[in-house]
Amino acid sequence: MKFLRNALLALMLASAFTGCSKDDDNKPASKSHKVIFKATASTGSNISVAVYAYDANQTTATSLTGTTWTSPEITVPAGTVMATAAVSASGANASSSLKVQIYVDGELKKEGTSTGQILSASVSYGF
Template identity: 45%
Template structure:
């Protein structure tokens, strides 16, 4: 009876291992390309100054005065959808957050950064 339980447990484990190894699984980190759009949202008076995200396999870095909201071009292809940003707010109540959108819907959102010096990042995985 003990051997039957061990055999059943081994068989069940192998079933999960083989079923999770599908080549068509695009949600596995590092595999498959996602078409995404990135969005940064700051409160009134926030100035986003540094943005880093992935486009394809390459990081893209932008610096400037982007104001309190920034949205990337639509449908960026990336195997590692990730965005980071820095901003300066006018007071301690200033906020900044990042979003990753797929087909126009938010699929990941960062926590809200608060203060005069703001930083945020979010990854799809």
């Protein structure tokens, strides 16, 4: 089960890098940015794994517990193209929810959600 969950997170993360963007003219960031990833699950749920990255620099947080998780603040260098995160959790019931957010320089930029008993949400942001 754990292998399957990790494989799913890796697949979600990979797809975020190859996904389409609203902006056809994606240019790398011209300056560094402070990035924080946050996840919040509904009451009774349990966050277990988080994978977050900027460009090819990936970090995996495992053995997580609880309904909230926040990454350390990351300074992404100038030239960074994409920041992305995928989080997995177990829901208490079919109406459970999971929300994953990306904050850049203190401002919420993007949000992804999931509902159900098996929760897997991802989000990506292009600079």
